[in-house]
Amino acid sequence: MSRYSGLDGRRNFLADLGIVAGGALIFPDIVFSGLAKIVDVYSPKRKTRPDRKSTRYIILHTTEGDAAGALSKLSKRGEANYMLEKNGKVNRILKPKQISMGCGRSLWEGLYNLDNYSINIEIEGYHNNGLTQKPLSSIFV
DSSP, X not given: XXXXXXXXXXXXXXXXXXXXXXXXXXXXXXXXXXXXXXXXXXXXXXXXXXXXXXXXEEEEEEOSSXXXXXXXXXXXXXXXXXXXXXXXXXXXOSOTTBOOOOSOSXXXXXXXXXXXXXXXXXXXXXXXXXXXXXXHTTEEO
């Protein structure tokens, strides 16, 4: 069993990067590895979504389904800025500073509606199956 398997897989991966937070990474922005291929995916929401005034968090979500179906839904609704596939491919759905609607009603450290302060990243996989290192290693903070 991999250190990145099971329910604690994401937490272990983030701890190995030196990042400790309860589901949110507290950093101003994100940088992808030069090895990662970033593919722009058309989202109709790119035309209408405003930019965030500031970025305080990076929120990681799991797709709970396969890449094709998840990417279609995420791009149609503008629910994430990026989606990482199991093979390491990075799909850019919205521009990094645009507000994506991935958190829903949310509260963290006195801030309501975390989408206004966060980059949302979906990772192909299921929350209870452990994540592979390949998509996660596409991200460097």
